[in-house]
Amino acid sequence: MYLHELETLDRESLRHLQTARLSELVARLKSVDSEYWVEKMSGVNEVASIDGINSLPFTNKQEFRNAYPYGMLTVPMGDIVRIHASSGTSGKPTIVSYTRDDIVVFAQVNARSLSAVGATRDDVVHVAYGYGLFTGGLGLHYGVEELGATAVPASGGNPGFQVSLMADTGATVALILAERAEEMGIKDQIRLSWGIHGAEPWSDGLRDKLESAWGGQYDACDIYGLSEVTGPGVAAECRENKGGLHVFEDHFFPEIVDPETGEPTPDGELGELVITTLTREAQPVLRYRTRDITRFLDGECPCGRTSRRIGRLAGRADDMLVIRGINVYPRTIETVLMADPALGANYAIIVDRRGTLPELEARVEVIDASFNDEADEIASRLQDQLMETIRLRVGVIVGPPGSIPRSELGKAQRVFEQTSDEDPLG
Numbered sequence: 001m002y003l004h005e006l007e008t009l010d011r012e013s014l015r016h017l018q019t020a021r022l023s024e025l026v027a028r029l030k031s032v033d034s035e036y037w038v039e040k041m042s043g044v045n046e047v048a049s050i051d052g053i054n055s056l057p058f059t060n061k062q063e064f065r066n067a068y069p070y071g072m073l074t075v076p077m078g079d080i081v082r083i084h085a086s087s088g089t090s091g092k093p094t095i096v097s098y099t100r101d102d103i104v105v106f107a108q109v110n111a112r113s114l115s116a117v118g119a120t121r122d123d124v125v126h127v128a129y130g131y132g133l134f135t136g137g138l139g140l141h142y143g144v145e146e147l148g149a150t151a152v153p154a155s156g157g158n159p160g161f162q163v164s165l166m167a168d169t170g171a172t173v174a175l176i177l178a179e180r181a182e183e184m185g186i187k188d189q190i191r192l193s194w195g196i197h198g199a200e201p202w203s204d205g206l207r208d209k210l211e212s213a214w215g216g217q218y219d220a221c222d223i224y225g226l227s228e229v230t231g232p233g234v235a236a237e238c239r240e241n242k243g244g245l246h247v248f249e250d251h252f253f254p255e256i257v258d259p260e261t262g263e264p265t266p267d268g269e270l271g272e273l274v275i276t277t278l279t280r281e282a283q284p285v286l287r288y289r290t291r292d293i294t295r296f297l298d299g300e301c302p303c304g305r306t307s308r309r310i311g312r313l314a315g316r317a318d319d320m321l322v323i324r325g326i327n328v329y330p331r332t333i334e335t336v337l338m339a340d341p342a343l344g345a346n347y348a349i350i351v352d353r354r355g356t357l358p359e360l361e362a363r364v365e366v367i368d369a370s371f372n373d374e375a376d377e378i379a380s381r382l383q384d385q386l387m388e389t390i391r392l393r394v395g396v397i398v399g400p401p402g403s404i405p406r407s408e409l410g411k412a413q414r415v416f417e418q419t420s421d422e423d424p425l426g
């Protein structure tokens with residue numbers, strides 16, 4: 001563990017630390033003389049405890065666009081030592097700024113993430129994340145150096161060259177997007193022990209594939225972060241207990257709320273992750289609505305870290321469907337469908353809105369014709385599993401291979417609305 005004392009702090013002491021940091025932050029933000037902060041903090045009272053965090057206003061991504069480029073700063077421009085930006089798919093990019101101390105914290109949380117995966121100062125770490133405005137490359141790079149390991153700033157591109165470089169440098173850890181790692185395949189001369197894969201959500205199925213493809217001892221772990229709250233290193237999986245990520249709560253306070261109402265979800269239930277940066281100097285954020293869907297996984301962790309864990313991402317709030325008062329995330333349905341060995345990768349979810357109450361239907365296809373005769377059994381077991389998982393009846397229609405229409409271009413559309421008798425899949 002990179003910061004042993006801090007990472008194993010008892011919960012009570014951690015709450016004291018969070019309370020002290022939040023009170024200090026709120027007091028400071030109330031005195032910032034800028035249009036954004038005066039408006040944001042008007043009517044906000046000082047907070048006496050971290051439990052009072054839900055009296056603070058939320059922050060959303062649109063505010064970053066409106067305040068572009070420097071409207072959310074709380075320090076003079078002279079204190080800024082770096083900026084990063086994320087390209088928006090729509091509208092202006094968002095810019096995030098860092099002071100020298102922000103960069104130190106950014107490096108530390110990444111060192112802690114690397115350490116959680118098992119990296120030590122003796123490792124050679126191949127960083128294949130993109131360097132540049134994107135926070136991934138530089139964020140992890142500084143983390144590697146902070147840990148005292150050896151950073152190889154390989155950046156992206158040219159898989160063949162990346163693989164030979166890993167072999168020549170004796171890389172033991174790779175930081176690569178999971179999909180890219182799969183493309184790069186295995187080379188016998190590489191002795192990777194650990195890998196961190198993040199930036200885009202990836203499945204447990206892909207983890208199994210990577211871990212077996214890169215040799216039996218390879219641990220593939222997930223990392224979470226987003227530029228609006230700093231970059232990678234907000235949370236990371238430990239290799240002792242994969243399936244959830246420790247949030248570095250002394251810097252990033254997590255809440256999980258209902259995406260529609262903003263009210264906290266009961267512990268253990270899916271909702272939108274909200275993060276408050278407790279220590280950022282240049283551009284702190286209060287209760288940032290990440291739009292990422294996850295849940296708290298409470299309980300002790302065998303690695304000894306005491307920070308709360310969140311589940312791997314279960315979707316985006318924007319994809320949420322409300323069916324008969326229940327929040328349903330298409331990715332939850334996908335996970336159930338894709339775990340069935342008889343099914344191929346294509347599926348469609350249909351929200352039938354013809355009646356007074358909406359109905360859900362999942363259309364899937366068997367992976368090869370040898371399963372054609374089992375369609376009824378497959379449909380019935382999937383219905384049972386979906387009922388158990390999302391507590392809703394989902395009609396399942398199992399077709400022969402190739403029966404779900406393929407998308408022509410780009411990302412496949414998976415969710416269709418049915419409002420007339422016309423089949424939404426055509």
Ligand SMILES: [Zn+2]
Binds near residue numbers: 238240241305
């Ligand atoms: Zn752990």
